[in-house]
């Protein structure tokens with residue numbers, strides 16, 4: 001199947017995430033949203049009207065057989081990313097999967113293999129790294145402003161934000177893990193991206209579940225489509241110390257429920273020439289976020305606080321994905337970057353279970 005403009009796009013998953021992708025295709029200059037797929041017929045009908053989509057499907061196999069797609073976004077429970085992505089790639093369709101790529105690295109490796117054997121793009125939607133504050137900081141780093149960065153801390157902490165207590169989100173088999181897998185992956189991705197993609201050699205982590213098993217900490221603003229029915233099986237807080245190949249250290253914290261003053265996403269970078277702090281989601285930073293660069297002027301401490309538009313989000317992911325597909329460039333767009341994130345997360349969970357530092361490994365892509 002050859003990709004021509006406009007790309008024929010489909011979205012699998014009708015929840016909050018799926019709707020962000022639908023909006024993204026609506027805004028994309030070179031794509032047309034032609035089909036959506038999900039299990040809630042009433043929601044599908046409503047969204048079809050809202051986004052001007054003619055075809056709705058309940059089964060992915062029917063979508064892939066009949067809709068003549070060039071590209072598809074997958075925004076379903078995490079353990080369904082791999083089977084759906086592999087089916088789409090084998091049908092010649094380029095895939096933009098929601099994060100995390102899969103419930104573990106071994107499964108993610110099968111997705112990468114499918115992208116490679118079909119010469120198709122497999123991308124993962126890391127919408128938060130497209131934020132204006134993140135892209136501005138990346139530019140400052142690439143310009144050498146921070147010098148050599150040797151220590152990084154990143155986290156996403158929530159006061160009361162377990163998504164869908166008792167739904168697929170809090171089941172081990174369907175989600176793969178708790179906040180480290182769900183929101184920690186955004187911060188891991190962002191930190192490694194900002195640090196210039198160093199390898200991660202070892203991880204020492206701990207996980208806790210103090211709220212979820214007691215039915216506490218559930219998000220009051222949960223936007224999902226699923227109803228909670230099952231036990232709480234994952235962590236609600238994880239902390240990980242990661243040794244980087246270049247000698248640096250990355251510390252990541254992710255929690256869905258914790259006694260913090262307020263929800264917060266943050267990255268702190270310590271470089272030889274300057275430091276950086278970025279945050280968003282707090283009452284002071286707002287959702288657009290703020291970036292502070294710590295430097296000095298004539299030996300005196302000084303702070304740079306650039307005013308940066310929010311930007312980014314899912315629409316930026318979808319636009320970049322469509323551009324990539326049409327560019328024909330298949331270098332490094334096979335999901336292998338996300339495989340490194342999955343390897344780190346696997347090592348963190350293994351470390352917590354075994355109560356020792358664990359070396360990261362990457363499964364063979366075969």
Ligand SMILES: NC(=O)c1ccc[n+]([C@@H]2O[C@H](COP(=O)([O-])OP(=O)(O)OC[C@H]3O[C@@H](n4cnc5c(N)ncnc54)[C@H](O)[C@@H]3O)[C@@H](O)[C@H]2O)c1
Nearest residue numbers: 013014015016017018038039040075076078098099224225
């Ligand atoms: N990047 C982000 O900011 C962000 C935010 C929220 C969720 N997510 C990710 O998006 C994905 C979905 O999350 P959500 O909150 O939208 O979930 P959700 O539970 O609200 O929606 C899941 C959708 O998947 C569909 N689905 C399930 N099984 C299916 C099947 N067999 N065939 C077809 N459709 C099926 C359901 O019908 C539903 O419409 C997850 O991987 C999650 O981690 C990402």
